[in-house]
Amino acid sequence: MTTPSVARFIDLEPEVEDFETAVLAGLGRAPKTLPCKFFYDQAGSELFERICELDEYYPTRTEIALLRRIAAPVAALIGADCHLIEFGSGASTKVRILLDALVSPARHTAVDISRDHLRAAADELARSFPEVEIVALCADYTRPFEVPAATNPPHAKRVGFFPGSTIGNFTPDEAIAFLRSAAGLLDGGDFLIGVDLKKDVDVLTAAYNDGQGVTAAFNLNLLARVNRELGGDFDLDAFEHRAHYDAREGRIEMHLISRRAQTVAIGDHRFDFAVGETIHTENSYKYAIEEFRAIAERAGFTALECWTDPGNLFSIHYLRAAGGAP
Numbered sequence: 576m577t578t579p580s581v582a583r584f585i586d587l588e589p590e591v592e593d594f595e596t597a598v599l600a601g602l603g604r605a606p607k608t609l610p611c612k613f614f615y616d617q618a619g620s621e622l623f624e625r626i627c628e629l630d631e632y633y634p635t636r637t638e639i640a641l642l643r644r645i646a647a648p649v650a651a652l653i654g655a656d657c658h659l660i661e662f663g664s665g666a667s668t669k670v671r672i673l674l675d676a677l678v679s680p681a682r683h684t685a686v687d688i689s690r691d692h693l694r695a696a697a698d699e700l701a702r703s704f705p706e707v708e709i710v711a712l713c714a715d716y717t718r719p720f721e722v723p724a725a726t727n728p729p730h731a732k733r734v735g736f737f738p739g740s741t742i743g744n745f746t747p748d749e750a751i752a753f754l755r756s757a758a759g760l761l762d763g764g765d766f767l768i769g770v771d772l773k774k775d776v777d778v779l780t781a782a783y784n785d786g787q788g789v790t791a792a793f794n795l796n797l798l799a800r801v802n803r804e805l806g807g808d809f810d811l812d813a814f815e816h817r818a819h820y821d822a823r824e825g826r827i828e829m830h831l832i833s834r835r836a837q838t839v840a841i842g843d844h845r846f847d848f849a850v851g852e853t854i855h856t857e858n859s860y861k862y863a864i865e866e867f868r869a870i871a872e873r874a875g876f877t878a879l880e881c882w883t884d885p886g887n888l889f890s891i892h893y894l895r896a897a898g899g900a901p
C-alpha cells in the first residue's frame with residue numbers, strides 16, 4: 576500500500592469563541608493577562624519562525640544540534656514501528672530528525688492549533704516521508720483530546736514529542752497536569768521533551784529582547800490579532816514589549832506595557848490602562864535537570880535519560896511511564 580503524499584487532516588475545531596472569551600477574561604483581570612497560546616496565528620507563526628533564527632535566541636539551533644547528536648540512542652530507546660505524536664508541531668522541522676532516525680515509524684501525528692500552518696507543514700512532511708502515515712490534527716493540546724490509532728499496526732507504541740521547551744509556558748503545576756494527561760493519551764508510551772535550562776541571566780534576557788525587535792513584533796501581534804479578529808482598537812504604538820527574568824520563579828516573563836493612560840475598545844467592551852500598566856503575555860520557565868526530573872516523576876514518569884548540549888544551554892529528557900501502562 577502506498578500512502579498519499581498529502582497528510583490526512585483532522586480538524587477538532589479548537590473554538591474561535593475561546594479567543595474572545597480568553598481575551599475578555601484576561602483583560603478584565605488585575606493584573607491583566609493574555610494567554611500565550613494565542614500568539615500563533617499565521618502572522619504570529621511566521622514571526623516565531625524568525626525568532627528561531629535570531630542570534631540571541633539560542634534554544635532552537637541548540638536543540639536541533641542536540642537532537643541530531645542523540646537521534647540514534649533516542650531511536651534505539653523508542654524501537655521499531657512507533658506512533659509518534661508531536662504536541663505543537665509548528666513548522667515540523669525538528670521531527671524530521673527523528674523520522675530520519677527511527678526504525679520504520681508507523682505513523683506521525685502532528686498536533687497544532689494553527690490550522691493552515693499545520694496543514695501546509697504536514698503536507699510537506701508527507702511528501703518527504705511517503706512511507707509514514709502523516710496525520711495533521713488541528714487541536715488545542717492544552718485541553719483534553721484524542722488521537723486516532725495508527726492503521727498499521729493499530730497498537731503501535733505511542734511516543735510523545737514536545738520539543739522547543741514549550742513545556743516552559745506552563746507553570747510547574749500546569750506542567751505536571753499536562754504530563755499526567757499526556758500519559759493517558761500516550762497509553763503508557765514514552766515522552767521525549769525539550770527543556771530549556773537555567774543559565775546566565777544576560778543570555779536569557781537577550782534571547783527574549785532581540786536587537787531586531789522580532790520578539791517585540793511577536794508579542795505585539797497578539798494585540799493586532801485582537802484588532803483583526805475581535806474588532807479591537809489597540810494602538811500598537813501605545814504598547815511596548817518587555818521581557819525580564821524572574822530568578823525567584825525561574826522564568827522569563829513577557830509583558831506588553833501601556834505607554835500612556837488609555838482606554839481600549841473590543842466590541843462593546845472597554846478596558847482602561849494606566850500609564851505603565853502591563854499585560855502579562857507569557858511565562859517561559861527554565862529548569863535545572865533535577866528540577867524537571869522531579870516534575871516528571873510527580874506526573875508519573877520515570878526520567879530514563881537526559882542529554883544536554885556542550886554549552887549546557889538546553890536539555891532533552893526521555894521519559895517512560897513509571898510502572899508500565901497506567
Ligand code: AVJ
Nearest residue numbers: 626739740741744783790859
Ligand atoms: C515556543 C514557548 C518555547 O518560551 O522561548 C520565544 C516562545 N516567546 N520568544 C519560548 C517565545 C518569545 C518560546 N516557546
